[in-house]
Amino acid sequence: MTHVNKLLGTLMSGALVLGALTLPAAANAMDPLVKPKVVFQVSESDPAKWNLALNNAKNVQKDLKGATIEIVAYGPGIGMLKADSEVANRVSDAVDSGVKVVACGNTMKGQKLTKEDMNPKIHYVQAGVVELMDRQMEGYSYIRP
Amino acid sequence: MTHVNKLLGTLMSGALVLGALTLPAAANAMDPLVKPKVVFQVSESDPAKWNLALNNAKNVQKDLKGATIEIVAYGPGIGMLKADSEVANRVSDAVDSGVKVVACGNTMKGQKLTKEDMNPKIHYVQAGVVELMDRQMEGYSYIRP
């Protein structure tokens, strides 16, 4: 039985590893070790929506310490991330506080914007919509303010 | 071989339990035992959007008997849940029919609203946006009408 017991032990620990690897997204809410992650979509030219997204990010920071927060702006929402945006200071503050803020490269090409036109603190992705898909596949919650 | 067979049996049933525990969200659609769950976000001050969210909830109730339905109102959407909201009766009916309706505490504080201002049938959460994240982490689908 010694071999069998050892085998049982090996398999039990294997099962634990397997369990950890396959822990589904739906179980994360119950697991205090899983850091919450959220991606906010900004796709409107409305500054009230920009402020709402920034307020939302702040509330998440306040209520969920250590949460990973990303804001993706694309389409008409790209204006939020311009250097002369009326929320430029709030965007910079958000980045300084740990929020990742990214602009859609396709939108910038379409609107003939260059990095010189944009808030110097932001990041860039090729396609905002693909970023939003990738993040959801990685287990981020999606909020569209 | 008896011990080994017994061990095999034990491990097989263990694997089945493990499989059940780690069934991913993506497989739920195929599992008739998984009750569908959906959270609706209302974050606009537009009564047409409030009615659309309430219509959506009704359609889910009609087509997916037993589904868990929650409506979260925050930001400019909080007006939907005031006692004097033009959809107050419909909100009360939704609650009576089993829909959970929650208001964002951060928004209420910001707009200096108290529970006396609100529909008496609703629930409250500290942050609407965190509720929306939590529900998605728990496997709820997200709909933003």
Add this chain to the structure above:
Amino acid sequence: MTHVNKLLGTLMSGALVLGALTLPAAANAMDPLVKPKVVFQVSESDPAKWNLALNNAKNVQKDLKGATIEIVAYGPGIGMLKADSEVANRVSDAVDSGVKVVACGNTMKGQKLTKEDMNPKIHYVQAGVVELMDRQMEGYSYIRP
């Protein structure tokens, strides 16, 4: 030990199969074999939003070859899929390029629309909102332009 080794091999391969079956949605982003899937919601009567959704779908096709793309129109968004919609040609092109486009049956009933009123290339579901829930449960990312 031969039996035990064989048993170990059987169980290890079983564990691999189990691991593959229970791979959670959150891990898909890292797995090149998992085809990305996305469902776009169109629920506004604004043609700018219809064009944005169609642009988004195009960008996904460009940047994520082989992605599964679906557009669900319901409520005030149903106009996008009418035969005389100002984006009717773009909708037809999207279908021809592999995008699945579906209209909400509940909305059509409510607006007294028949299939004769609609773009002949589209599909139909009983409830757009249930389609959006089902797709998310199947692991689709959700984008609401």
